[in-house]
Amino acid sequence: MSIARITLFRQWQPFRDGTYRCSGGRSAEGFDSTIVEVIATDGTAGYGEMAPLGSFYDPAFAEGARGAMRELAPRLIGQPAGGIDALNRRMDLLLKGHPYAKSAIDMALWDLAGRRSGLSLATMTGGAEGDSVPLYRSIAQEAPAAMAARAQKYIAEGYRRLQVKVGLDVREDIERLEAVRAAVPSDTVLFCDANASWGTAETRQFLSATRSIDYVLEQPCATYEENLAIRSACDRPLVLDETIDSVNTLLRALADSLADGVTIKLARVGGLTMTRLIRDIAAARNLKITIEDTGGAQIDTAAYFGLMLSTPQELRQHTVDFHNWVTVANARAAFTIANGKMCLPTAPGLGVEVDRMALGEPMFSAG
Ligand code: 0XW
Numbered sequence: 001m002s003i004a005r006i007t008l009f010r011q012w013q014p015f016r017d018g019t020y021r022c023s024g025g026r027s028a029e030g031f032d033s034t035i036v037e038v039i040a041t042d043g044t045a046g047y048g049e050m051a052p053l054g055s056f057y058d059p060a061f062a063e064g065a066r067g068a069m070r071e072l073a074p075r076l077i078g079q080p081a082g083g084i085d086a087l088n089r090r091m092d093l094l095l096k097g098h099p100y101a102k103s104a105i106d107m108a109l110w111d112l113a114g115r116r117s118g119l120s121l122a123t124m125t126g127g128a129e130g131d132s133v134p135l136y137r138s139i140a141q142e143a144p145a146a147m148a149a150r151a152q153k154y155i156a157e158g159y160r161r162l163q164v165k166v167g168l169d170v171r172e173d174i175e176r177l178e179a180v181r182a183a184v185p186s187d188t189v190l191f192c193d194a195n196a197s198w199g200t201a202e203t204r205q206f207l208s209a210t211r212s213i214d215y216v217l218e219q220p221c222a223t224y225e226e227n228l229a230i231r232s233a234c235d236r237p238l239v240l241d242e243t244i245d246s247v248n249t250l251l252r253a254l255a256d257s258l259a260d261g262v263t264i265k266l267a268r269v270g271g272l273t274m275t276r277l278i279r280d281i282a283a284a285r286n287l288k289i290t291i292e293d294t295g296g297a298q299i300d301t302a303a304y305f306g307l308m309l310s311t312p313q314e315l316r317q318h319t320v321d322f323h324n325w326v327t328v329a330n331a332r333a334a335f336t337i338a339n340g341k342m343c344l345p346t347a348p349g350l351g352v353e354v355d356r357m358a359l360g361e362p363m364f365s366a367g
């Protein structure tokens with residue numbers, strides 16, 4: 001059974017809650033998503049999705065993904081569809097870098113393999129533990145009072161874990177955290193995510209002013225070296241997100257005892273295959289693990305949900321419900337959310353029924 005056809009679709013996914021802001025004035029109005037359909041010679045179809053957050057979050061942009069996929073797709077036709085590792089090596093050979101562009105293709109191959117074998121992604125990647133994954137909701141950057149109000153709204157919607165976006169003016173960031181902490185129930189888990197925007201000075205200032213508040217610090221600085229420099233001043237769990245872009249950075253962070261947890265994003269590392277490898281190495285050292293992505297809707301959410309479900313339960317931090325961030329859908333999916341946790345009944349592959357009508361006209365097809 002080999003790859004017979006690869007088709008690309010584009011879907012614009014506006015944000016339900018308006019403009020999404022993070023540090024440094026970066027903002028987006030929605031996700032510019034690319035969906036890949038891979039059809040095998042036996043007629044089975046698999047789907048994958050990739051959406052960057054604007055073009056400012058990771059070294060990735062939507063047209064770049066589509067351009068790279070156009071380049072890759074014709075050269076995958078006729079290859080054995082079940083050899084996912086071999087196909088990843090082939091993609092790396094044909095196109096250096098651009099992991100975000102390979103992510104949706106890799107995801108579609110896993111979906112295809114699951115549909116053909118009757119196995120869910122969670123089963124194929126180690127076996128599901130339990131049936132739910134804790135969720136968090138990001139509070140996009142605004143004035144402290146507006147963020148506190150937004151936090152209360154999310155608590156009312158059932159979220160129990162919040163990610164406070166900081167990383168701007170550090171004095172205001174301190175007020176942001178204080179305002180949110182005061183506005184939510186005391187058992188709410190808070191992460192402060194600076195999205196790699198502070199220097200070591202700002203990070204030290206923030207840490208010393210917020211000693212009495214319970215929160216986890218996520219990706220304070222941009223470079224590996226800056227994060228390492230503030231590690232000894234950080235008296236609370238430190239989670240790396242933007243830094244974790246490969247197995248190598250994780251190995252380095254483990255050698256330096258730099259992180260207590262990692263956020264692994266499918267698109268950043270190149271898809272489910274590479275995420276699984278990084279996840280397994282992180283799990284072997286008992287790091288806390290978040291698996292998520294840079295954006296997308298039902299297809300993408302189902303993919304990282306499946307991998308989160310096969311992550312040891314005691315190591316799971318949380319994940320996002322991107323399909324609830326946006327106002328359009330790309331698949332029928334039986335997601336349910338209760339007590340701040342998300343469920344999706346396991347079914348072959350990603351476990352969603354892609355809505356071909358919602359995808360519109362194909363942008364490109366090979367094979
Ligand atoms: C909150 N996110 C998962 C959404 C955007 O892709 C950025 C990312 C983050 O960790 O900042």
Ligand code: MG
Pocket residue numbers: 193195218219241242263
């Ligand atoms: Mg983050």
